[in-house]
Amino acid sequence: MKKEQSEKLYSKAKEYFPGGVNSPVRAFRSVGGTPLFIDRGEGCYVFDADGNRYLDFCCSWGPLILGHAHSKVVEKINATVQRGTSFGAPTRLENELAELIISNNPFIEKLRFVSSGTEAVMSAIRLARAYTGKNRIIKFDGCYHGHADAMLVKAGSGLATFGISSSAGVPESVAGDTIVLPLNDEAAMEAAINKHKDDLAAVIIEPVPANNGLLLQDKSYLEFLRDITRKHNVLLIFDEVISGFRIGFTGAAGFYGIKPDILTYGKIIGGGMPVGAYGASAAIMQKISPDGNVYQGGTLSGNPVAMAAGIATLTECLKKDFYESLEKKTNTFTGILNSFAKENNLPFKVFSIGSIFWFAFSEKEKIQRADEIDSESMTKFNTLYHELLDHGIYFGPSGYEVGFISDAHTEEILSDAAKGICGMLKKTFAGSSPLRID
Ligand SMILES: *Cc1c(COP(=O)(O)O)cnc(C)c1O
Helix, strand or coil, X not given: CCCHHHHHHHHHHHHHCHHXXXXXXXXXXXXXXXXXXXXXXXXXXXXXXXXXXXXXXXXXXXXXXXXXXXXXXXXXXXXXXXXXXXXXXXCHHHHHHHHHHHCCCCCCCEEEEECCHHHHHHHHHHHHHHHHCCCEEEEECCCCCCCCHHHCEECCCCCCEECEECCCCCCHHHHCCEEEECCCCHHHHHHHHHHHHHHEEEEEECCCCCCCCCCCCCHHHHHHHHHHHHXXXXXXXXXXXXXXXXXXXXXXXXXXXXXXXXXXXXXXXXXXXXXXXXXXXXHHHCCECCCCCECCCCCCCCXXXXXXXXXXXXXXXXXXXXXXXXXXXXHHHHHHHHHHHHHCCCCCEEEEECCEEEEECCCCCCCCCHHHCCHHHHHHHHHHHHHHHHCCEECCCCCCCCEECCCCCCHHHHHHHHHHHHHHHHHHHHCCCCCCCC
16 A cells, blocks of 8 residues: 555654654554555545555544544534634533433433543543542552553553553652552452552542453452442542443443443543533532532633534434444454454454454453563554555554444455455464564
8 A cells, every 4th residue: 555645744744743643542652653644534434645545443442433524524513613613611511511411320410521531531530530539549450540640550560560650750659659450450459458548539440441442340359349439438430531431331330230420431422522521419510610629621611612522423323223233243243253263263253342352462361451462462462453454444653553343444345354364364363474573
């Protein structure tokens, strides 16, 4: 495929932006090569600056559950933008999006719109600290919660290790209040809660961890988290920035039937525009300013154009059988690949839930913790990645990232793609296609 335009744009971009990008993973550092500069999207396809067409499994990292430039979303945005882009005053559209969400979601009574998932999580943590009067937070190795200081913490091995920042610029005093535990490990959680409960504000988890592979947790573990946090007056935060409106309209909370204390949303909620939200019971939310003393605001929060995209998107999601159809299509795709891997004895498995999937280059039946992912296996993904690109299939450029199926992906397109990928897998495992880092 021709890459001239992308290459030109990328070299220009490197003059302007660190690494040539405005979000690190876009730079293709882990797979090697030049990032595609996207010109436009249509349904399940994106077209790059050289005019190449790709079947898109990145879907803007999750938001585009309807695919690109869905007519209903475009119409609603157009109608709204004609009337002005921002007022810094309330509009009817905020009520409309909130009503769509709250009247169809038993887990929140009130919410607050912000402009990103990061902002939603950052605000939820502040709220949890204010509500409990405690400081420490437990997070999990392998869960990503955006780039707020308190969440940019990973620990080494061992139980209840105090946080060591995984980014420069995060003060030790902030990282030190974040405790990092392995996923799916009840004993580690019990020990940490017993030790820290008097100063522990919240446990935050991606109930469907999907930022470091797809580390599907046992339902019993999530129930255990609910019970132990409740018992010790610690809030449970479900970060549903990916899983919200994806694993069904009510997200992972609905899927597992577990009510956390605070939920955070992003991605799909804005239908491709910058929107995040956090929500909880009215009793917890009344702590937020101006009702309460937890300050949180935003010049562009509840932006009308962004609300319009969210309304149009969630309205489609609420249609009958929307999620059943997505899951069925996803199963067609993953089924073909998994059968092929089994028949050919390849150490490869596609994990999936709802319309999220992840390619694991592994023989394991289950992968539930970050340290169960073999980093060596990523070289296989990188080889496959360039095969995929050469065949007009676009994934997020890292083997740790999950893929997404949108409503615009049809059964036929998916089964053709899966069959094509089987051939590429064979080639990848045969080692006939060298790893290209240029
Ligand atoms: C994407 C993501 C975030 C961060 O959202 P941004 O909109 O990128 O700030 C937070 N939590 C989870 C689970 C995410 O997947």
